[in-house]
Amino acid sequence: MKNFELFLTQSGIPIFYVKVGLGFLFSFLITFFSVPTIIKISRRKNLMDEPGVRSSHLRKIPNLGGIAIFYSIGICASIFAYELFDLYKFLFASLIILLYIGVMDDIVVMRAYKKLVAQIVVAALIVIGSDIRIRSLFGIFGIYEMEYLVSVLFSITTFIILINAFNLIDGIDGLAGGYSIICSALFGISYYRLGEYNYPLVVLSAVIIGAVLAFLYYNLSNYRTNKIFMGDTGSMLLGCLLAFTSICFIDIFIDRELPNIPKYHLQSAPVVAVAILILPIVDTLNVIIIRLANKKSPFDADKNHIHHKLLKLNLTHRRSSFYIILYYLFVVAVAYYLRHMNVNLLLLIVVSLGFFGAYLPDFIYLLKNNKKTNN
Secondary structure: OHHHHHHHHHHOOOHHHHHHHHHHHHHHHHHHHHHHHHHHHHHHHOOEEOOOOOOOOOOOEEOOHHHHHHHHHHHHHHHHOHHHHHHOOOHHHHHHHHHHHHHHHHHHOOOHHHHHHHHHHHHHHHHHHOOOOOOEEEEEOOEEEOOHHHHHHHHHHHHHHHHHHHHHHOOOOOHHHHHHHHHHHHHHHHHHHOOHHHHHHHHHHHHHHHHHHHHHHHHOOOOOOOOOOOHHHHHHHHHHHHHHHHHHHHHHOOOOOOOOOOOOOOOOHHHHHHHHOHHHHHHHHHHHHHHHHOOOOOOOOOOOOHHHHHHOOOOOHHHHHHHHHHHHHHHHHHHHHOOOOOHHHHHHHHHHHHHHHHHHHHHHHHHHHHHHHHO
16 A cells, blocks of 8 residues: 555655545445345345334344445555554454444344443443543533543543444434434544644545445335345444544644644534534433433333434435434534634533424424314
8 A cells, every 4th residue: 555655646646635535435335235245145044123112114124234334444444544543553453343243233132231341342442542532621511631540431431322322313214324424524524624644534534434325325225125224233333433533533622742743723622523423412312311201221212212203293214314414414513603602602502402403303293283183
């Protein structure tokens, strides 16, 4: 790869743009041509997702699409963004562990505590082994730089929450995949604007977008024989990678002396990261609050997710996903526009808008029922 980069340099071709283009293209193609084989094997071996309590589908669907996503990201990121694996030694090992527990859970359904233990190991490897952690809250709740142990525990908890949060929003066609593309695009654009030191993260974002875009071609397919879900394998992998990219984004704005790395300042960086990931964060908090209020276990399956509320309004999966993503893009736009505001006030606005979006379908449902009653 380094010889190839030398050839491009001597030819006057920008290496970065070639990496982004090829990373996206090959990631898309690998996923696109891998999924049909996975569907065929899944049907032959009956490795299907059975409709359950909180399912939004009525028939058995293959649910190992996450393997194709991992396959393409693992190959393309290692080739076109290899600097990340040089810099963060334990990143690839962590993704391998997630692949294993994801596939196990998709096939035989693992116990919750076993998944949690594996997720803690994965988070600890990245946070402690690769030193990817939240070092400061930039004044949120009056907290600035955190002590090492507090920073490690807080970062591990953040990874675990986001891994599971993306798993929870993967309830209808196109939502987890579409939202992952939006998050990757927003982080990728941000990294691009923040300078060439962050270019490997831009390439990683392009690779994720390519892989998920190809997966969505099948996930949103109307043809019964083509349809596939990403399963826990895909949702946990994407949750982990987006947690990684969001923490890297926050870390750029830490005020510290590092050689050959330019300084940037954005007091609201953690809130902007929260805004980009607001859908899985709010949806997870919302269902946990409802379950605890109803004196149920936070791990009990139900239909209180935002996407379930939109399906209750008789919207299709595609429309539900589109409206949810569109609303939460609006939240990101508000956060970006107000990014120089007081960090605590901005966090309050972002979280309030997030929860408003979670309950907006309920208000619409009540209004519709009232109109029917009055008529």
